[in-house]
Amino acid sequence: MATLADVAHLAGVSPATVSRIVNGSSKPVAEALRLRVLAAVEELQYVPNAHAQLLARSHRSAIGVIVHDVSDPYFAEITRGLQRVATESGRLVIICNSYRQPEKELEYVELLRAQQAAAIILAGSGYHDDAFTTTLNSKLRVYQATGGRIAVIGRHEYVGDAVVPDNETGGYLLGDELYGLGHRRIGVIAGPKQLTTTTDRIVGLRRAARDHQRQLPARRIVYGDFDRASGAAAAAALLDAEPNLTAIAALNDSMAVGVLALLRSRGVAVPDEVSVVGFDDMPIASDVTPALTTVRLPLTEMGARAVTLALQPSADGNGPRIEHMSAELIRRESSGPPRP
Amino acid sequence: MATLADVAHLAGVSPATVSRIVNGSSKPVAEALRLRVLAAVEELQYVPNAHAQLLARSHRSAIGVIVHDVSDPYFAEITRGLQRVATESGRLVIICNSYRQPEKELEYVELLRAQQAAAIILAGSGYHDDAFTTTLNSKLRVYQATGGRIAVIGRHEYVGDAVVPDNETGGYLLGDELYGLGHRRIGVIAGPKQLTTTTDRIVGLRRAARDHQRQLPARRIVYGDFDRASGAAAAAALLDAEPNLTAIAALNDSMAVGVLALLRSRGVAVPDEVSVVGFDDMPIASDVTPALTTVRLPLTEMGARAVTLALQPSADGNGPRIEHMSAELIRRESSGPPRP
DNA sequence: CCCTCCTTGGTAAGCGCTTTCCTAGTACCG
DNA sequence: CGGTACTAGGAAAGCGCTTACCAAGGAGGG
The missing domain is CATH 3.40.50.2300 (Response regulator)
Incomplete structure (x- = not known):
């Protein structure tokens, strides 16, 4: 795998210069160098190592979403909305399927923390299990304490902002x-x-x-x-x-x-x-x-809102924000008056 | 965010020791230290930074899958099988939706390369577009050249092993x-x-x-x-x-x-x-x-096979392996003899 | 013509972790 | 009791990148 240093060497410049050119830094670089470096990038098919970048920049970017199962159309819709917004702001979405196992959710919170996710979106229903809720909440709070953002879809007993369908x-x-x-x-x-x-x-x-x-x-x-x-x-x-x-x-x-x-x-x-x-x-x-x-x-919309909520820090720090999403009756042919 | 060094400091040991204990390295560590470190980990709610680990270990682990759209049940099934196998071997699955846009596929190959994915699974139909196929292939080949593994589901015109439904x-x-x-x-x-x-x-x-x-x-x-x-x-x-x-x-x-x-x-x-x-x-x-x-x-099975194929290096290096998956007619009520 | 200031590129110090290599301490043998 | 052979833990060198800081050179003004 070609590295920044390889490119720098091939182009005969310093790594710093390559970095600046590749990332479009604000620092001005002479056009000649720029072309030489770009040519080297092309020749070596250089792609920056995302992990190294993350480490060096030390600012999070990915977004994690924990759902029961993406292949369930309910979550598929939510995820779709969520991905749209996330991709717009150039963020990677990490999808985690808990398959309705509470322990998996705990594991995934840990995993997303390890992955330095900028935000965790918890979609899907919560569980009536106080012990679990407490554990999850404490894990979430730790994540939050280190700058992680949290948004929850469809439940409200957790820390973090919430999008709740009615x-x-x-x-x-x-x-x-x-x-x-x-x-x-x-x-x-x-x-x-x-x-x-x-x-x-x-x-x-x-x-x-x-x-x-x-x-x-x-x-x-x-x-x-x-x-x-x-x-x-x-x-x-x-x-x-x-x-x-x-x-x-x-x-x-x-x-x-x-x-x-x-x-x-x-x-x-x-x-x-x-x-x-x-x-x-x-x-x-x-x-x-x-x-x-x-x-x-409005599932797609709910997913989109959740990301938006998670990404824009609350204007004033007073408590989690809650967005209610209204439900609507769709009348079709399967219902009618009872037989007299 | 607590770091390895923080834990080491709190436990009064060197970072090396903490690393060994946290990862269960083969190197033996005294029980007393072990407990002290574990206590520190717990107290600080330490979770290792996955990116730093990746960088230091410099061996890839994640698996990327590029599909047209996970919310499509066809891909949802494939993804499910794929996730099962991947999770069993402790790997993160990165799902990329191309929404049938060829350029997106190219972008995602790049992204997965940047993410140091161990393997890329290309699911879903290919396109009859020679220019595109050539470009994609050359990108894939670059990835492969740097040790990346590739498996393809449902098309065969690409480098890498293939699982083809009949x-x-x-x-x-x-x-x-x-x-x-x-x-x-x-x-x-x-x-x-x-x-x-x-x-x-x-x-x-x-x-x-x-x-x-x-x-x-x-x-x-x-x-x-x-x-x-x-x-x-x-x-x-x-x-x-x-x-x-x-x-x-x-x-x-x-x-x-x-x-x-x-x-x-x-x-x-x-x-x-x-x-x-x-x-x-x-x-x-x-x-x-x-x-x-x-x-x-057999969609779930196909997903699972693809990962397996991608992860186990071909016994002998002679050419890509191809697994055919058979199709089966399911006769239900919507078909019958024509009206005479 | 000299001094100052700005521009442009380089140097090097990390980011958080793993792992090789080394050292000091212990056990065991003769 | 001295020497060898292990053993357990630490020091330090990276992994690939970003970025604060620095230096050199050229332009412009007095």
């Missing part, structure tokens, strides 16, 4: 829609119990029930894994226990798609016999039959 | 299925013309036509973008031009889903009036109605 309102919109259509016996397929996303959405659903003078009994809530298979399984369990449900609210679209598949296999018509609604408005929501009524979250 | 056979399987069912007028919705993936799949389709004593006229091939919207648009164009098609083969599932949506909107029954087949067997293929007949590629 999960509670989203749940409310879904509940309001179903109760408004006249449904009375509604089953809910929630995500993992320990995720705050899950509980927030349920709280919204409950509030809608209350507003419609109904209630949502705990036995009608089944917990899944936010994936398709668990959606189908949960729907089966729900229908077996409560055969006369008229609507099922799945708390994300993947599970809703699973519900749709199960209902089809049992010959249950949607929405004529049972209405189904999802959450997140993933691309798939509009591709299934019937197209899914769901709640849209 | 696109041609996949196309053949699709064609064989449709012609075998009795279809005679088949429309094809291909991907971008300049991608080798597209042309390989078409070649397979043509071979199947020949084997069935038919042919596939160029006017029945429309080129899309591998995304849903272009699938729908292409299907519309195809049907307007050739109203009596009995089958449409989309060369990936996203476009097939678009086709399905368009047909539904026009009230065309699938597969009774028109059969539809896709390619890739993305998760969505089994979620749409009717579920999509398609061709499965």
Whole structure:
């Protein structure tokens, strides 16, 4: 691998000069030298060693993002927005998949610290696990203390700025829609119990029930894994226990798609016999039959905001900034009034 | 940020000792010192600077992967397999999205070289653009010359080892299925013309036509973008031009889903009036109605193989190794015999 | 014509770590 | 008890780059 010194030697100048030319430093350099050096760079196919640069400059540049899984469309969207902004300011994005394992998140915070990341973006739901939250928080605080910036997407119990989607309102919109259509016996397929996303959405659903003078009994809530298979399984369990449900609210679209598949296999018509609604408005929501009524979250935008938040230091140092992102009901064909 | 020297100072030992303890070097260290150092590490929340380590060790560790877009399920699957293997051997994976812009690929090769990546995995289709191919190849060769390893997924015109999915056979399987069912007028919705993936799949389709004593006229091939919207648009164009098609083969599932949506909107029954087949067997293929007949590629496996290939130096230096991954027809409900 | 000031390029001191080589201390043998 | 052979820890030389500081030379003014 060609080094700065090699280039300097070939061009017959000092390393300092090469460095200045290659990085476009403010220091003026004679045109003749400049060309000679550039020619040497080209000849040796010189590319500066990013690690050495980082070490010498000692100012961080990369941005780390910790998600449950990038291949999940939810995080893919967020990551896309995030990458756009980061790339615009010439920063490398390091993507870390925790696969919903809390310990992995801790490891990754450490790794990003080791990588001298300028900021860590924590995307995805938090866990209801106080011990873990405390540990993570203390690790984050250490990172912050050494100048690291932190932004969190979709949870709020951590240090650092936050972009929070309005999960509670989203749940409310879904509940309001179903109760408004006249449904009375509604089953809910929630995500993992320990995720705050899950509980927030349920709280919204409950509030809608209350507003419609109904209630949502705990036995009608089944917990899944936010994936398709668990959606189908949960729907089966729900229908077996409560055969006369008229609507099922799945708390994300993947599970809703699973519900749709199960209902089809049992010959249950949607929405004529049972209405189904999802959450997140993933691309798939509009591709299934019937197209899914769901709640849209501005995911790309959320990713972009998180980076922006992380990169621009808070004007005044008073406390973390929080940006709320609103949820929106997308009405499609999978929901309708219950059969009389 | 605490440094090695800080730890050494706090523990009252030399930096060398701390380094040895922290990295678990082979050199034996007295237990008492060891504990004192570990305590200091804990107290200062010391994490070694990865860049400094890299520089000092001067041996590469990260793996770079260049894909069109990770949020595309096709690449998401590949990346997942790749990450698994890479993480097992303690390597950082740097994901680069080219968004199908050739220049971006060149930039990323440079970036990965700067990052001292141990290997570059090039995933996704190549381009039919000789100038570009030559440039990329020369950049890759420079990288290779300095000890970088290269593996390529799904194309073969480059230096380095390759994992190639059998696109041609996949196309053949699709064609064989449709012609075998009795279809005679088949429309094809291909991907971008300049991608080798597209042309390989078409070649397979043509071979199947020949084997069935038919042919596939160029006017029945429309080129899309591998995304849903272009699938729908292409299907519309195809049907307007050739109203009596009995089958449409989309060369990936996203476009097939678009086709399905368009047909539904026009009230065309699938597969009774028109059969539809896709390619890739993305998760969505089994979620749409009717579920999509398609061709499965072992994507996760391909990602994993690519890393393995890249990391283990070829036993004998004779030429790049090529691993073929077989395609498999997945028969679902979207294809059937043409209406008599 | 001399002195000063500015311009341009070079010198060298790190950035935080690893690792080779060395030294001092200990154990063991004759 | 003296000498050899290890052993455990430290000193220091880089890894490839940036940048503060310095020096030399030329221009311009008195």
